[in-house]
Amino acid sequence: MKMHNPPHPGEVLKELCIEPLNLTVTEAAEALGISRKTLSAILNGRAGISPEMAIRLGKAFDTSPESWLNQQMQYDLWQAEQAVGNIEVKRLSVA
Amino acid sequence: MKMHNPPHPGEVLKELCIEPLNLTVTEAAEALGISRKTLSAILNGRAGISPEMAIRLGKAFDTSPESWLNQQMQYDLWQAEQAVGNIEVKRLSVA
DNA sequence: TAACCAGTAACGTTATGGGTTACAATCTGT
DNA sequence: ACAGATTGTAACCCATAACGTTACTGGTTA
Numbered sequence: 478m479k480m481h482n483p484p485h486p487g488e489v490l491k492e493l494c495i496e497p498l499n500l501t502v503t504e505a506a507e508a509l510g511i512s513r514k515t516l517s518a519i520l521n522g523r524a525g526i527s528p529e530m531a532i533r534l535g536k537a538f539d540t541s542p543e544s545w546l547n548q549q550m551q552y553d554l555w556q557a558e559q560a561v562g563n564i565e566v567k568r569l570s571v572a
Numbered sequence: 573m574k575m576h577n578p579p580h581p582g583e584v585l586k587e588l589c590i591e592p593l594n595l596t597v598t599e600a601a602e603a604l605g606i607s608r609k610t611l612s613a614i615l616n617g618r619a620g621i622s623p624e625m626a627i628r629l630g631k632a633f634d635t636s637p638e639s640w641l642n643q644q645m646q647y648d649l650w651q652a653e654q655a656v657g658n659i660e661v662k663r664l665s666v667a
Numbered sequence: 668t669a670a671c672c673a674g675t676a677a678c679g680t681t682a683t684g685g686g687t688t689a690c691a692a693t694c695t696g697t
Numbered sequence: 698a699c700a701g702a703t704t705g706t707a708a709c710c711c712a713t714a715a716c717g718t719t720a721c722t723g724g725t726t727a
Contacts, residue, residue, distance in 0.1 A: 501671090501672065501673085502672075502673060502674090503671090503672065503673080513672095513673080513674095514674090514675080517673070517674060517675080518674095518675090521674075521675095523675095
């Protein structure tokens with residue numbers, strides 16, 4: 478039932494992009510055109526990947542913005558499912 | 573180059589879910605457990621699909637929350653790409 | 668020791684989701 | 698034509714979140 482909680486995209490960013498290239502947070506932030514604080518927040522899971530940030534990451538690391546936003550979506554969805562236990566919604570489908 | 577602007581998920585929701593079932597906005601909002609105003613905003617493209625809303629839509633219409641969030645992601649990404657013309661980002665990839 | 672690096676707290680700005688209430692316009696059925 | 702339902706939307710409130718600057722603190726290293 479795919480019950481594994483998805484990693485925060487910031488972790489992936491750190492482990493797959495920043496660390497392999499031996500980049501400091503300061504350097505990376507500068508290259509991305511954002512503040513050191515903002516990147517730090519992302520890397521430490523205290524901020525999500527915004528659409529604009531996904532574009533920046535895509536350009537910097539030559540990846541697709543969608544891949545970043547997809548990870549973020551999986552993460553957010555998981556969080557939301559945990560947060561709201563069972564919402565009361567009437568079924569409206571034909572089934 | 574896939575230069576078509578993605579439809580707002582609200583349009584899709586209206587055309588594929590609300591209208592086919594002959595639901596009024598008021599009824600649908602009530603069934604979803606949200607305010608009429610909130611649903612109206614979504615249907616008219618003035619609000620996006622939040623993760624929690626995607627869960628509600630998934631339960632109500634027996635669809636996957638991911639499908640709604642995916643549409644929202646495509647829409648947001650396209651908007652962001654239009655908004656920020658060309659952001660200045662240094663390339664950090666190995667290539 | 669001095670320089671750099673990272674996390675983070677404090678503060679402000681802007682944007683967005685969501686709720687309630689209320690009003691005006693439009694259907695719709697009797 | 699009149700009454701009720703339906704809808705968009707404005708006004709106002711609240712909470713959250715992204716982003717920035719400044720500044721402090723602790724750790725690492727040349």
